[in-house]
Amino acid sequence: MKQKTDYLRRTLPAVAVHAAVVLAWYLWVELGDVPQYVMPSPLDTVMSIFEEYNWLHNTLVTAGEVFFGYLLAVVVGVGMALAFSWWRMLSDTFMPLVVSLNMIPKVALGPLFIVWFSYGFFPNVIIAFSICFLPILLTTARGMSEVEPELIDLVRALRGTKWQIFTKIQLPGSLPYIFSGMKVAVVLAVAGAIVGEFIASEEGLGYLMLQVQVTLDTAAMFMAVLLITLVGVALYGLVLLLERIFVVGDSRLEAGA
Amino acid sequence: MSESFIHLNEVRKVYRTRGEEFLAVSDVTMDIDVGELVSLVGPSGCGKTTVLKILAGLHPHDGGTVRIGAGEHDFDPSRDVGMVFQASLLLKWRRIIDNVLLPAELLGLPKKESLDRARDLLHMVGLDGFEDKYPYELSGGMQQRAAIARSLVHDPKLILMDEPFGALDALTREKMNLELLRIWSESKKTIIFVTHSIPEAVLLGSRCAVLTAGPARMADHFTIDLPYPRNLDMKTHERFGVYTRRIYKLLEME
Numbered sequence: 001m002k003q004k005t006d007y008l009r010r011t012l013p014a015v016a017v018h019a020a021v022v023l024a025w026y027l028w029v030e031l032g033d034v035p036q037y038v039m040p041s042p043l044d045t046v047m048s049i050f051e052e053y054n055w056l057h058n059t060l061v062t063a064g065e066v067f068f069g070y071l072l073a074v075v076v077g078v079g080m081a082l083a084f085s086w087w088r089m090l091s092d093t094f095m096p097l098v099v100s101l102n103m104i105p106k107v108a109l110g111p112l113f114i115v116w117f118s119y120g121f122f123p124n125v126i127i128a129f130s131i132c133f134l135p136i137l138l139t140t141a142r143g144m145s146e147v148e149p150e151l152i153d154l155v156r157a158l159r160g161t162k163w164q165i166f167t168k169i170q171l172p173g174s175l176p177y178i179f180s181g182m183k184v185a186v187v188l189a190v191a192g193a194i195v196g197e198f199i200a201s202e203e204g205l206g207y208l209m210l211q212v213q214v215t216l217d218t219a220a221m222f223m224a225v226l227l228i229t230l231v232g233v234a235l236y237g238l239v240l241l242l243e244r245i246f247v248v249g250d251s252r253l254e255a256g257a
Numbered sequence: 258m259s260e261s262f263i264h265l266n267e268v269r270k271v272y273r274t275r276g277e278e279f280l281a282v283s284d285v286t287m288d289i290d291v292g293e294l295v296s297l298v299g300p301s302g303c304g305k306t307t308v309l310k311i312l313a314g315l316h317p318h319d320g321g322t323v324r325i326g327a328g329e330h331d332f333d334p335s336r337d338v339g340m341v342f343q344a345s346l347l348l349k350w351r352r353i354i355d356n357v358l359l360p361a362e363l364l365g366l367p368k369k370e371s372l373d374r375a376r377d378l379l380h381m382v383g384l385d386g387f388e389d390k391y392p393y394e395l396s397g398g399m400q401q402r403a404a405i406a407r408s409l410v411h412d413p414k415l416i417l418m419d420e421p422f423g424a425l426d427a428l429t430r431e432k433m434n435l436e437l438l439r440i441w442s443e444s445k446k447t448i449i450f451v452t453h454s455i456p457e458a459v460l461l462g463s464r465c466a467v468l469t470a471g472p473a474r475m476a477d478h479f480t481i482d483l484p485y486p487r488n489l490d491m492k493t494h495e496r497f498g499v500y501t502r503r504i505y506k507l508l509e510m511e
Contacts, residue, residue: 148344148346150342150344150346150419151346153310153313153315153340154340154342154346154359154360155363156315157313157314157315157338157340158335158336158338158360158363158364158411159335159336160363164363168348168359168362168363169348172348172350172351173348173349173350175350247350248349248350248391
């Protein structure tokens with residue numbers, strides 16, 4: 001019972017603040033007599049969902065690009081971090097390069113990717129992937145290197161294999177790090193997919209935004225932004241859920257959210 | 258005369274880093290019988306931990322003889338070593354029982370038997386009812402008890418302890434010393450116990466080896482002829498004082 005009231009006390013202010021922002025937005029537009037093509041009201045925004053913009057299809061396309069780019073980033077990022085932790089030479093050789101690559105604003109590579117991979121669903125998956133995989137690689141590599149050497153001694157004294165060290169110690173031990181990298185990467189993956197759609201595409205919410213920009217249907221642009229955000233929120237929620245399942249309470253706190 | 262369980266003769270280890278040689282330990286000569294609790298005492302850098310790593314088969318030695326196992330007490334280096342360190346090194350994401358089971362998992366021992374044994378060991382180290390807790394729910398002393406149970410779960414013949422109580426507060430440490438003596442007498446294992454603490458070395462050991470730093474070598478080893486079961490009162494006995502003074506002298510601290 002007490003837990004429930006605690007939960008309410010913590011979530012209520014958050015809900016109230018969000019509601020207040022929407023209300024302020026509504027009042028500003030209504031009372032300030034702002035033209036709709038500059039700033040649609042919350043109601044106009046919601047109503048734009050009934051316009052014939054193929055919302056569902058475009059949202060699914062963007063969500064797909066985000067999801068597959070993100071999934072690829074997690075698999076490749078964790079895989080590379082593992083390889084780096086197993087072969088010291090690999091890490092010494094390529095880690096500096098990875099850090100340098102991380103400094104490139106990946107968004108700027110968008111036009112190049114279009115040249116290399118043409119445009120459409122797959123190139124956008126690649127852009128989403130490339131923009132979000134480095135943070136996952138870097139945090140995971142950090143997590144894998146945090147294993148106490150004495151714990152490795154303990155396993156090696158019993159002639160444990162590298163694979164056992166990975167599955168029983170390194171991987172579960174670096175999960176908090178992997179998840180903190182994955183949380184940062186969600187927003188990046190969404191940005192990557194949208195950038196791809198902005199540059200060249202025939203479908204997706206980014207594509208749709210450019211279409212309705214021409215007709216000054218600002219309400220639909222707001223709706224598109226809202227849906228893009230929801231795609232990100234859904235993925236973030238999924239990651240949080242997985243973290244809750246796989247990471248035990250104390251280790252979660254330690255690595256920070 | 259029957260052969261000793263562990264035979265060390267003139268064991269020596271040199272580390273090489275960036276072309277420079279660094280003597281980690283030398284002159285390690287002693288024989289250890291089955292069921293002994295040998296304390297290795299000395300300052301930092303004297304090579305105590307190196308001796309443990311050689312015994313665990315983690316480091317090759319550069320000179321001398323190391324033989325473990327004799328006659329009916331054969332020794333399989335790939336499964337007969339249990340280790341306890343200064344940090345409990347319990348896996349944060351595993352419940353205590355699953356932490357204790359780690360060595361059994363690594364060796365692929367039968368699950369049912371291992372689980373029964375793990376429960377028995379948790380009972381022996383006084384952690385009844387903590388099977389399903391996570392490490393962060395236990396105090397430092399309790400975590401070390403769990404680590405000791407883990408070192409015993411695969412029924413190894415040799416337990417290596419590297420300052421297992423070094424991070425505990427003084428009172429908990431004394432309590433854990435008595436606990437270890439009890440666990441040792443119940444489990445009848447051969448234990449090598451590394452410590453910085455001279456009173457701890459004397460209180461626990463059936464034998465004590467003294468190592469010095471600069472140069473890193475084993476200065477002496479001798480039997481500690483105090484009766485078992487031992488208790489904290491013995492620290493005030495005259496014979497206890499004789500042994501501690503002898504060690505202080507070897508370490509040139511008086």
